[in-house]
Amino acid sequence: MSSRSIRRSGACRTTARSAADLVAAGIVAPDQAAAIDAVAESFAVAVSPAMLDLIRSGDFDEGIARQFVPSAAELEAQPEELADPIGDEAHAPVKGIVHRYRDRVLLKPIHVCPVYCRFCFRREMVGPGSEALTPAELEAALAYIRSQPGIWEVILSGGDPLMLSPRRLGHIVRALDAIAHVGVIRLHSRVPVADPARVTPALVAALEAAKAVFVVLHCNHPAELTEAARAAIRAIQRAGIPMLSQSVLLKGVNDDAATLTALLRALVAARIKPYYLHHADLARGTAHFRTTIAEGQALMRALRGDVSGLCQPTYVLDIPGGHGKVPIGPAYLAEGGAPGRYRVADPGGRVHDYPPRCEFGRESGQESD
Secondary structure (H helix, E strand, C coil): CCHHHHHCCCCCCCCECCHHHHHHCCCCCHHHHHHHHHHHCCCCCCECHHHHHHHHCCCCHHHHHHHHCCCHHHHCCCCCCECCCCCCHHHCCCCCEEEEECCEEEECCCCCCCCCCCCCCCCCCCCCCCCCCCHHHHHHHHHHHHHCCCCCEEEECCCCHHHCCHHHHHHHHHHHHCCCCCCEEEEEECHHHHCHHHCCHHHHHCCCCCCEEEEEEECCCHHHCCHHHHHHHHHHHHCCCCEEEEEEECCCCCCCHHHHHHHHHHHHHCCEEEEEEEECCCECCCHHHCCCHHHHHHHHHHHECCECHHHCCEEEEEECCCCEEEECCCCCEEECCCCCCEEEECCCCCEEEECCCEECCEECCCCCC
16 A cells, blocks of 8 residues: 555544654654654654644645654754754743743743644753643742733743643633733644644633733644634634734745745635744754745745735744844835935835935936926
């Protein structure tokens, strides 16, 4: 039986967590098992049933499998790669808190995910056996937030906060909702696409709050938005929770204008506003995923003008060492050589004066009668 026919037979019901599981599911050939086992010694492996089924369909090998199935390339670390590429530890005043920006904090109550992305910037910290916050540690993290009146937004991350039980998630949301100076509760999650069955009425109910609650979906390829994923998204939205998205620019996954356009349009059609397109971080063993910044800027330029403004994310880089996230999209404006004058490029790349230069009462470039 061919590997393609193996992939198309039946549906997966359990998460693949080892090379043996991936071989048994028909996702990888047996001769790849040793390399995957070697990767698994350093980095967590989990491919959810929903993602296994997409891969087994045979239609999305690059866009989906490349994100989740380990490869030997992960064993090739580069000198510039870091265990903590965005510098979380430098901004962790108490366990479970990252306070990098004045008005917002990350709260990381859990360190497990439904799938483990092969490019994850926290790949050294997440996975089975990673410590979730104990009740005492969670209370200390909440006490820190209460003690800092400048904190306006709390972002639940991890790990994936929607992997928490509805009871524990509801406890955290209610505790944050009760803090007077907190105005927004944001959750970053892959669950609606990676494990949509987890989005139950009880889980959605746990997100209820008087404060504004946002869910930011991590989604990198249009194929991830299956009908089951769309149903999970609708369940969240029907509860009055607005959704945004964040994606990572990944070589071999979404680094072409057609795929990126399809992803962003599919998100907007699902009532999800694209928020960030991340330049891939310098996580150890992820060089095979990284584009150049120039390539990312060229893609953003290709989207501008031809794709609806609703679909435009901000292309960002997290500066290594904990120095923060900044936009790195293409520049359209340059100084024009005199005070108050500029040269501005249109979406087609043509450059114009601003304000327009006038000659004899006419705009420059306008022919005389």
